[in-house]
Amino acid sequence: xxxxxxxxxxxxxxxxxxxxxxxxxxxxxxxxxxxxxxxxxxxxxxxxxxxxxxxxxxxxxxxxxxxxxxxxxxxxxxxxxxxxxxxxxxxxxxxxxxxxxxxxxxxxxxxxxxxxxxxxxxxxxxxxxxxxxxxxxxxxxxxxxxxxxxxxxxxxxxxxxxxxxxxxxxxxxxxxxxxxxxxxxxxxxxxxxxxxxxxxxxxxxxxxxxxxxxxxxxxxxxxxxxxxxxxxxxxxxxxxxxxxxxxxxxxxxxxxxxxxxxxxxxxxxxxxxxxxxxxxxxxxxxxxxxxxxxxxxxxxxxxxxxxxxx
Amino acid sequence: xxxxxxxxxxxxxxxxxxxxxxxxxxxxxxxxxxxxxxxxxxxxxxxxxxxxxxxxxxxxxxxxxxxxxxxxxxxxxxxxxxxxxxxxxxxxxxxxxxxxxxxxxxxxxxxxxxxxxxxxxxxxxxxxxxxxxxxxxxxxxxxxxxxxxxxxxxxxxxxxxxxxxxxxxxxxxxxxxxxxxxxxxxxxxxxxxxxxxxxxxxxxxxxxxxxxxxxxxxxxxxxxxxxxxxxxxxxxxxxxxxxxxxxxxxxxxxxxxxxxxxxxxxxxxxxxxxxxxxxxxxxxxxxxxxxxxxxxxxxxxxxxxxxxxx
Numbered sequence: 001x002x003x004x005x006x007x008x009x010x011x012x013x014x015x016x017x018x019x020x021x022x023x024x025x026x027x028x029x030x031x032x033x034x035x036x037x038x039x040x041x042x043x044x045x046x047x048x049x050x051x052x053x054x055x056x057x058x059x060x061x062x063x064x065x066x067x068x069x070x071x072x073x074x075x076x077x078x079x080x081x082x083x084x085x086x087x088x089x090x091x092x093x094x095x096x097x098x099x100x101x102x103x104x105x106x107x108x109x110x111x112x113x114x115x116x117x118x119x120x121x122x123x124x125x126x127x128x129x130x131x132x133x134x135x136x137x138x139x140x141x142x143x144x145x146x147x148x149x150x151x152x153x154x155x156x157x158x159x160x161x162x163x164x165x166x167x168x169x170x171x172x173x174x175x176x177x178x179x180x181x182x183x184x185x186x187x188x189x190x191x192x193x194x195x196x197x198x199x200x201x202x203x204x205x206x207x208x209x210x211x212x213x214x215x216x217x218x219x220x221x222x223x224x225x226x227x228x229x230x231x232x233x234x235x236x237x238x239x240x241x242x243x244x245x246x247x248x249x250x251x252x253x254x255x256x257x258x259x260x261x262x263x264x265x266x267x268x269x270x271x272x273x274x275x276x277x278x279x280x281x282x283x284x285x286x287x288x289x290x291x292x293x294x295x296x297x298x299x300x301x302x303x304x305x306x307x308x309x310x
Numbered sequence: 311x312x313x314x315x316x317x318x319x320x321x322x323x324x325x326x327x328x329x330x331x332x333x334x335x336x337x338x339x340x341x342x343x344x345x346x347x348x349x350x351x352x353x354x355x356x357x358x359x360x361x362x363x364x365x366x367x368x369x370x371x372x373x374x375x376x377x378x379x380x381x382x383x384x385x386x387x388x389x390x391x392x393x394x395x396x397x398x399x400x401x402x403x404x405x406x407x408x409x410x411x412x413x414x415x416x417x418x419x420x421x422x423x424x425x426x427x428x429x430x431x432x433x434x435x436x437x438x439x440x441x442x443x444x445x446x447x448x449x450x451x452x453x454x455x456x457x458x459x460x461x462x463x464x465x466x467x468x469x470x471x472x473x474x475x476x477x478x479x480x481x482x483x484x485x486x487x488x489x490x491x492x493x494x495x496x497x498x499x500x501x502x503x504x505x506x507x508x509x510x511x512x513x514x515x516x517x518x519x520x521x522x523x524x525x526x527x528x529x530x531x532x533x534x535x536x537x538x539x540x541x542x543x544x545x546x547x548x549x550x551x552x553x554x555x556x557x558x559x560x561x562x563x564x565x566x567x568x569x570x571x572x573x574x575x576x577x578x579x580x581x582x583x584x585x586x587x588x589x590x591x592x593x594x595x596x597x598x599x600x601x602x603x604x605x606x607x608x609x610x611x612x613x614x615x616x617x618x619x620x
Contacts, residue, residue, distance in 0.1 A: 039475065039476035039477060040476070040477065041476075041477045042477070043477055043478060043493075043496055044476050044477025044478065044482045044485070044496075044500075045477075045482055045485035045486045045488065045489050045496075046489070047485065047488055047489055048476065048481070048482065048485030048488065049476065049477070052476065096442075100438055100439075100442065103438065105433070105434035105435040105438060106435055106438075123415070123488065124415035125415040125416055125484075125487070125488050126485070126488050128410055128413065128415060128416075128438070129410075129481045129484050129485050129488075131442070132406075132410065132441070132442070132445060132474075132475075132481045133475050133476045133481040133482075133485075135442060135445050135446065136445065136471055136474045136475030136476075136479065136481065137471075137475055137476070139449045139467065139471055140468075140471035140472075140475060143464055143467045143468050143471055144468065144471075150460035150461050150463075150464055151460050153460075153464060154453055154460055154463060154464070157449065157453045157467070158450075158453050158454065161446055161447075161449055161450035161453055161454075162450075164442075164446045165349065165442075165443050165446030165447055165450060166349035166350070166351075166354050166358065166359065166362065166443045166446075166447070167349060167350065167351045167352070167353055167354025167355075167359070168353060168354065169446065171358070171439045171442045171443040171446065172354045172355055172358065172443075174435075174439050175354070175355035175357065175358030175436065175439050175443075176355045177435070178355065178357055178358065178433065178435050178436050178439075179355050179356070179357055183353075186353055186354075186355075190354075
């Protein structure tokens with residue numbers, strides 16, 4: 001069954017409001033699985049295919065693709081093929097960045113999402129290649145989706161490339177970690193913000209609405225997420241977030257708690273979420289999206305540390 | 311000056327037959343430099359930008375993009391924007407693969423093109439990111455080239471993704487090096503052949519002629535290049551080819567000389583080149599292309615070891 005058929009089957013169902021997120025999440029997993037199956041086709045090296053799967057499944061919170069689908073839903077385009085394929089591609093890029101970020105030459109993280117990091121499970125060489133292959137697969141998934149008009153595919157690819165590469169994408173963000181003179185805002189925007197911006201921008205492209213206001217929403221969310229992540233790194237435990245904590249201090253990286261104190265960091269987080277909610281442009285599902293963001297904020301500020309890692 | 315202007319300036323000149331390769335090569339360097347400049351734009355991490363430049367300049371023989379342009383020329387489309395941008399993207403993917411292949415978890419090569427490998431010059435972390443950023447840049451360069459029709463860009467992107475990722479691209483080829491049970495033909499086709507096939511297929515797309523016969527030519531060239539590379543690894547010196555020799559034996563990799571002996575490997579190389587020349591489809595510049603391949607073969611079989619490394 002092709003990606004299109006899966007989407008059609010799901011969209012043909014009738015959901016209650018409470019069921020939708022569950023089914024949307026399940027659909028995302030199926031589409032990710034489908035994308036990986038093409039990479040694991042016969043004739044390829046099986047260990048690399050397994051390492052790629054380990055990098056993507058089981059997933060974390062899938063925050064970025066879920067943000068993409070939430071914005072698309074607010075713009076009445078949740079199940080538009082362009083939103084689905086963008087969500088998949090964004091998660092593949094995110095997984096690629098985690099695999100490379102965990103390598104010994106960066107974080108040297110032993111665990112991710114509560115399991116051994118890819119380089120611990122499969123070796124550094126396969127982890128390196130798994131990241132490379134996932135980057136390629138993210139682009140390939142969009143390129144090959146013939147349900148989308150050519151121009152729409154190119155718009156999505158442009159968003160993905162900007163979010164992944166130089167001078168302002170994830171690679172740039174990780175690159176700032178290798179500089180002695182770091183521009184903090186550039187570092188955070190590139191490393192954490194770029195994929196959140198890609199998620200909201202891609203949703204706008206899928207819904208064929210103006211991108212710029214949604215990019216701003218993505219920027220606020222990315223910044224808020226960075227602050228929340230900094231709080232977790234200082235105050236959570238590896239058991240709760242599925243990866244080592246205290247890494248910012250150990251690696252000499254900037255951290256909002258170190259700069260503002262815990263109370264200050266939490267206040268800053270709330271300010272960012274308020275600004276984000278205020279920035280949501282007029283759209284059919286604006287109220288629902290605001291409610292979702294407010295609910296997510298509650299979790300971030302109170303029980304987030306007990307949720308799965310992103 | 312934009313990429314388009316550079317191309318137009320060069321194509322407006324009149325070349326003699328002997329001048330063309332020189333100017334074509336110079337144009338390629340300028341286009342590569344232009345592509346890298348976009349990645350090094352203000353606001354990005356400067357050390358990563360420098361590592362990326364180190365990975366691409368000064369270049370080796372630029373065999374893959376030159377093959378792309380040679381096939382495009384044979385099809386009367388040498389300076390078509392699609393051929394130029396494909397040549398650039400293919401070389402960027404090649405450079406990315408070299409940077410990652412040289413890392414300690416793979417070849418641990420200290421030199422490349424007669425200079426320190428990127429990880430030796432800039433550290434493992436920046437070498438990892440330089441490879442990632444170059445992969446993204448390869449796709450981005452094609453995505454953003456508005457001189458090309460959208461459909462043509464997508465065709466080129468499809469070729470690039472297949473050549474770079476899983477299950478049959480460069481990542482797959484390197485992945486075979488991590489398997490205990492290696493399918494030799496799959497390994498060689500993926501690791502070495504994929505970008506040569508991309509070069510000939512992209513040229514066919516640029517010239518808007520049938521791809522399949524040109525893919526076959528690319529396959530022969532890739533196989534021939536692999537055998538020639540195996541011969542160099544056994545019989546050349548690091549000074550002559552700009553990178554360490556004897557790596558296949560040291561790393562327990564398959565090598566045509568080990569399998570067939572030196573005479574057998576050289577005979578096999580000649581057979582592959584003959585098959586390649588016979589496979590060139592009918593096109594305006596068929597005779598010239600055959601002559602180029604025969605000349606290149608002479609170099610491969612006699613003086614290749616004194617030429618710059620690819």
